[in-house]
Amino acid sequence: xxxxxxxxxxxxxxxxxxxxxxxAQAAPSxxxxxxxxxxxxxxxxxxxxxxxxxxxxxxxxxxxxxxxxHSSHIADALLPPSAGHWFGTDQQGRDVFWRVVVGAxxxxxxxxxxxxxxxxxxxxxxxxxxxxxxWFRELVTRFIDLGLAFPSLVFALGVAAALGxxxxxxxxxxxxxxxxxxxxxxxxxxxxxxxxxxVEGARVLGVSRTRLIVRHVLPNSLPVLWVKWAGDxxxxxxxxxxxxxxxxxxxxxxxEWGAMVSSAQSIVSHAWWAALFPGLAIAVTxxxxxxxxxxxxxxxxxxxxxxx
Amino acid sequence: MIARVTPVLFxxxxxxxxxxxxxxFLATVVFFLTKLTPxxxxxxVAGPDASPAEVEAVRxxxxxxxxxxxxxxxxxxxxxxxxxxxxxxSQGSVSSAVLGVLPGTTQLVxxxxxxxxxxxxxxAVRSAVRxxxxxxxxxRVLVIVAAGMPTFWLAIMxxxxxxxxxxxxxxxxxVAVGIRIPTITGFTLVDALxxxxxxxxxxxxxxxxLPAIVLAIPFIGQLFRILRAELMRVLHRDHITVAxxxxxxxxGVLWRNAIPQIVNPALLILGAEFGGMFxxxxxxxxxxxxxxxGAYMTNALAQKDTASVLGGVLAVGVIVVATSLVVDTVQxxxxxxxxxxxxxxxx
Numbered sequence: 001x002x003x004x005x006x007x008x009x010x011x012x013x014x015x016x017x018x019x020x021x022x023x024a025q026a027a028p029s030x031x032x033x034x035x036x037x038x039x040x041x042x043x044x045x046x047x048x049x050x051x052x053x054x055x056x057x058x059x060x061x062x063x064x065x066x067x068x069x070h071s072s073h074i075a076d077a078l079l080p081p082s083a084g085h086w087f088g089t090d091q092q093g094r095d096v097f098w099r100v101v102v103g104a105x106x107x108x109x110x111x112x113x114x115x116x117x118x119x120x121x122x123x124x125x126x127x128x129x130x131x132x133x134x135w136f137r138e139l140v141t142r143f144i145d146l147g148l149a150f151p152s153l154v155f156a157l158g159v160a161a162a163l164g165x166x167x168x169x170x171x172x173x174x175x176x177x178x179x180x181x182x183x184x185x186x187x188x189x190x191x192x193x194x195x196x197x198x199v200e201g202a203r204v205l206g207v208s209r210t211r212l213i214v215r216h217v218l219p220n221s222l223p224v225l226w227v228k229w230a231g232d233x234x235x236x237x238x239x240x241x242x243x244x245x246x247x248x249x250x251x252x253x254x255x256e257w258g259a260m261v262s263s264a265q266s267i268v269s270h271a272w273w274a275a276l277f278p279g280l281a282i283a284v285t286x287x288x289x290x291x292x293x294x295x296x297x298x299x300x301x302x303x304x305x306x307x308x
Numbered sequence: 309m310i311a312r313v314t315p316v317l318f319x320x321x322x323x324x325x326x327x328x329x330x331x332x333f334l335a336t337v338v339f340f341l342t343k344l345t346p347x348x349x350x351x352x353v354a355g356p357d358a359s360p361a362e363v364e365a366v367r368x369x370x371x372x373x374x375x376x377x378x379x380x381x382x383x384x385x386x387x388x389x390x391x392x393x394x395x396x397x398s399q400g401s402v403s404s405a406v407l408g409v410l411p412g413t414t415q416l417v418x419x420x421x422x423x424x425x426x427x428x429x430x431x432a433v434r435s436a437v438r439x440x441x442x443x444x445x446x447x448r449v450l451v452i453v454a455a456g457m458p459t460f461w462l463a464i465m466x467x468x469x470x471x472x473x474x475x476x477x478x479x480x481x482x483v484a485v486g487i488r489i490p491t492i493t494g495f496t497l498v499d500a501l502x503x504x505x506x507x508x509x510x511x512x513x514x515x516x517x518l519p520a521i522v523l524a525i526p527f528i529g530q531l532f533r534i535l536r537a538e539l540m541r542v543l544h545r546d547h548i549t550v551a552x553x554x555x556x557x558x559x560g561v562l563w564r565n566a567i568p569q570i571v572n573p574a575l576l577i578l579g580a581e582f583g584g585m586f587x588x589x590x591x592x593x594x595x596x597x598x599x600x601x602g603a604y605m606t607n608a609l610a611q612k613d614t615a616s617v618l619g620g621v622l623a624v625g626v627i628v629v630a631t632s633l634v635v636d637t638v639q640x641x642x643x644x645x646x647x648x649x650x651x652x653x654x655x
Contacts, residue, residue, distance in 0.1 A: 044445040146330045149580075149632055151587030154605075154624045161609050161617035162341040238458055242591055245460045246606045261461050265595070268468045275468075279461030286456035287449070294448065 045295050051288040052230075059108040062101040070094070070253055081273050088273035090264060096274055100281050103255035107285070110171055110256075111236040115229055117175035122182030123222075127213060129187045130194050144187065147180030153239060160248035167256065170240060170249035178236070182225065189221045227296045234289025241282045257282045315647050319640045327633045332384075334625045338618050339383050343376070345614045370394060392619035397611040402619035405604065410623060411494030412482065412600035413593065417585040419497075419516055420523040424581065428528045429574075432535035436543065437562065454529030459588050463522045463595035470518060478515050480597035487511050519596045523588050527581045534577050535570060542569045572643055579635035583628035 072092030081088040087096035128140045152174070159173035193199060199216050207216075241258030243249035250256035252263050257278040264274035350367035358366070367373045370393070374382070386393070392402035435447065471479040482496055483489060489496055489512065490503045497516070500508040542548065543566055551561045586601065593602030601620055608616035639646045 042445060044449065142326070142329060143333060146333050149330070149583060149628050150334075150625060151584050151628070153587035153590065154621055157590065157605060157609065158338065158341060158618050158621035161612075161614045162345045164612075165609065234456060238456055241458055242460055246591065246594060247610055258458075258460075261458075261464065265464055268464055269472050272465075272468060275461070275464055279458055279465065282458045282461065283453065283456065286458070287453045290452040290456050291449065294452070 044291070048288055048291040048295055051284065052292050055104055055108065055285055055288065058101045058104040060105075062098075063105050066098040066102050067095070070255075080271075087277040088271065090260075090274040091267050091271070096260075096277050099255040099260060100257065100277050103257045103260060103278065103281065104285075106167070106250065106254065106256045107237045107240060107282075108233070110167060110240055111233045114171050114174045114178060114236045114240070115232045117171070118178035119182050119225055119229070119232075121175060122179035123186060123218075125179060125183045126186035126190055129183075130190050130213070130217070131209065141187070144180050144183050147177070148184060150177070152177040153242060156239070156243055157246065157248055160243060165248045165251070167244075167250040167254065170243045173243070173248070174236060174239060178232075182228070185224060185228070186221055189224060190217055193217050193220045227293065227300055229293075230296055231290050231293030234286040234293070237289075238282055238286045241279075315651055316640055319647060319650055320637050323633055323636045323640070327629045330629050331625065334622065334629075335384060335387050336380075338622055339380055341618060342383075342614060387622075392622060393615045395608070395613055395616045395619075397608065397613040397616065402616050405616065406601070406619050406623045408494070409599060409601050409604045412496070412598060413586065413589050413602060414627075415495045415497060416516065416519055416523065416589050416593065416598065416600060417582065419520040420527070420585055420589075421578065421582060423520055423524040424527045424531055425578070427524070428531035428535065432532045432539060433562070433567070435532075436536045436539035451529045451533050455526050455533070457526050457529075459522060459526060460591040460595055462525065463519070463592050466518060466522060467595060477518050478511075480515075480595075482512065482515055482599050483508070484511050484515075515598075519592045519598060523585060523592045526588065527585060531574075531577055531581065535574060538570045538573045539566060542566050572639055572646070575635055575638060579631050582631050583624075586624045586627060 072094060073089075074093050076085075076089050076093035079085055079089040079093075085095050085097065087100060090096055090099070125140060125144065129137050129144075131137075155177045156170070156173035159176060160169050163169040163172060194217055199212060202212055202216055237257075240249055241256070241261070244254075244256050244258030245262045247262070250259040252259060260278035261275050261282075264271070264278070268275045350363050350370055350372050354363045354366040364373070372379060390403055392406060394400070395402050395405060398405075467479060471477050478484065483500075487505075487508050489499050489508055492499045492502050496512045497509065500512045548561055548565055551565050552558065556565075589600065590602035590605060592598075593600045594606045597603070601623065605617050605620040608614075608620070640650070
C-alpha cells in the first residue's frame with residue numbers, strides 16, 4: 001500500500017497500519033498454529049466496547065421505550081437540562097435526550113447500510129481490476145484514483161442536489177462516493193492473492209477464472225474488511241450528519257443528529273443544549289467506533305501495537 | 309544533464325495526461341448526474357410562463373437538445389472553454405459565480421493548512437522521538453477524537469462560546485460592517501494589505517481565525533498520526549542506528565538523517581488534506597456566514613439549483629487534480645527513487 005493511499009486512508013478516517021503490507025492481515029490459514037499473542041485489555045478498550053454497546057443498545061431499543069419525540073409541546077419549549085429533561089428541550093418542547101436516543105437508530109442504520117453498500121460496490125470495482133484486458137484494468141484503476149482524490153462530502157453534495165435532498169438520497173450519495181478506499185484496499189490484496197502460489201497452482205490445474213475468483217481470491221481478500229468496518233461506520237455517521245446539517249440529508253422533523261444540530265443552530269445562543277447534545281452524540285459515536293476499529297486491528301495484528 | 313532532465317519531463321508529462329484523463333472522467337460523471345435530476349431543466353430555466361417555443365429556444369441555448377451523445381459532446385465542448393453552464397436560480401453564468409467565491413474559500417483553506425502544519429509537525433516529531441508508551445492511550449483518544457470531530461458542530465459551539473459569549477472574536481462574516489476592502493485579488497487578506505489599511509487587515513484576520521482553527525482540527529489529528537508513524541518507522545532504520553552508534557548527536561541525526569526522509573510523505577498527505585479541506589470548508593463557511601464556495605453551494609442546494617452545485621463540484625475537482633499534479637511533480641523532481649519506481653512500473 002503506497003503512502004498516498006495511507007494518507008487518503010487516514011483522511012477518510014480509516015486507521016491503516018504503517019509498516020505492514022495489507023495482505024499480512026489476511027492471515028493464511030495454512031500456517032501451523034502458534035500460541036496466540038493476545039493483547040491485554042486496557043481500561044480504554046473496555047470503555048470503548050461499553051460506549052459502542054450503549055450506542056447500539058440505544059439504536060436497538062431506544063425507539064421502543066422512548067416517549068413520543070416528534071409532536072411539539074410548546075409550553076415546555078427551551079427548558080434547560082434538568083432531572084425531568086436530562087438534555088433539556090428544543091424550541092418545540094421536545095425532549096432532547098430522547099430525540100438523541102431515537103436518532104441513534106436513524107444514524108446507525110443509515111451508517112451500516114451505507115458501509116455495506118459501498119463495500120459491495122468497492123468489491124465489484126476492485127474485482128474489475130484483476131479481470132479483462134490491460135487497458136481496461138488501468139482505466140478502472142484510474143477511476144479508483146479519481147474517487148480517492150475527491151473530497152467525498154463535496155461529491156455527495158452534488159449527488160444529493162441532483163437527486164433531491166432526503167435521507168435516502170444522502171445514503172445513495174454516500175454509497176456512490178464511499179467505495180474508493182475499500183476498492184483500493186481490496187485491489188492491493190487481490191493482486192497479491194492472485195499472484196500467490198496456491199492460486200497460480202489452481203490456475204495451472206485448469207480452474208476457471210470465475211471459480212478462481214469466487215472460491216479462492218475473494219475468501220482470502222475479504223477478512224480485511226471486517227476490521228475496517230467499525231471505523232467506517234463511525235465516519236459514515238459523521239459525514240451523514242454533515243450532509244443533513246447542510247440540508248442534503250435527513251430533513252427537519254427527523255431526529256437524525258446532524259438534522260437536530262441544524263435546526264438548533266438558530267437558537268444556540270440561548271439554548272445551547274439543543275445543539276450541544278446531538279453534536280456530542282456524533283462526536284462520541286465517531287470516536288468510539290474509531291477506537292473500536294483500532295482495537296480490532298490491534299487484536300488481529302498484535303505486532304502493530306508498537307509504533308502507533 | 310539530459311539524462312537527468314528527460315525522465316523528469318517524461319514523467320511529468322505522463323502525470324499531466326493522467327490528470328486530464330481524470331478531469332474527463334469527472335466531467336463524464338457530473339454530466340450523467342445532471343441527467344439524473346428529475347424535471348426538465350430547460351422548462352425550469354425558461355420560467356413557468358414560457359411558451360413551448362421559448363422553452364425550445366432555451367433548450368438549444370443550454371445545449372440540451374439532440375441525442376444524449378450530442379448533449380454530452382456539447383457539454384464537454386463548453387467545459388473545455390471554461391463554461392460551467394447557467395445557474396437555474398439566477399440565470400447567471402456558473403463559471404463567473406464560482407470564480408467569484410473561490411478566492412474566499414482558498415484563503416480559508418490555506419490559512420487552515422498553515423495552522424495544521426504549525427501544530428501537527430512539532431507535536432509529531434516530539435511524540436515520535438519521546439515515544440515511551442506513557443500517555444499512549446490518551447494520545448490515541450485525542451487523535452481519534454480530533455480526526456472524527458463534527459466540524460459543523462464544533463464551529464457552532466465555539467462560535468457561540470468564544471464569539472457570542474466572550475466577545476473575543478467576531479461572530480460571523482468576512483469583515484466588519486463599515487470596513488471597505490478594495491477588490492484586487494479576491495483574497496481579502498491580501499487585498500486589505502494592498503489597500504494599505506492595517507485596521508482592515510487585522511479585522512479580516514480576526515474574522516478568519518476561528519473558522520480556520522475549526523477547519524484545521526480534524527486535519528491536525530490526521531497529519532499528526534501519519535507523520536508520527538512515518539517518523540518512527542524511519543527512526544527504526546539501520547542508517548539511523550549506525551549514525552547514532554558512530555556518535556552523531558541525536559538532534560543531528562534527527563534533523564539531518566530522519567526528518568528529510570519524511571518530507572515526501574508529508575507533502576503527499578498535505579496534498580490530500582488540501583483537497584479534503586475544501587469539503588470541510590463548505591461546512592465551516594456556512595456556519596460562520598463567510599463568503600465562499602461553501603455558502604454558494606449550500607445556497608444553491610437550498611434553491612434546488614443543481615447546475616450551480618455541480619459547477620462547484622467540478623471546480624473542487626479541478627483544484628484537487630491540480631494539487632495532486634503539483635505534489636507529484638515535486639516528488640518526481642525531488643526523489644530519484646520515485647522516478648525509478650515510476651519508470652520501472654509503466655502504469
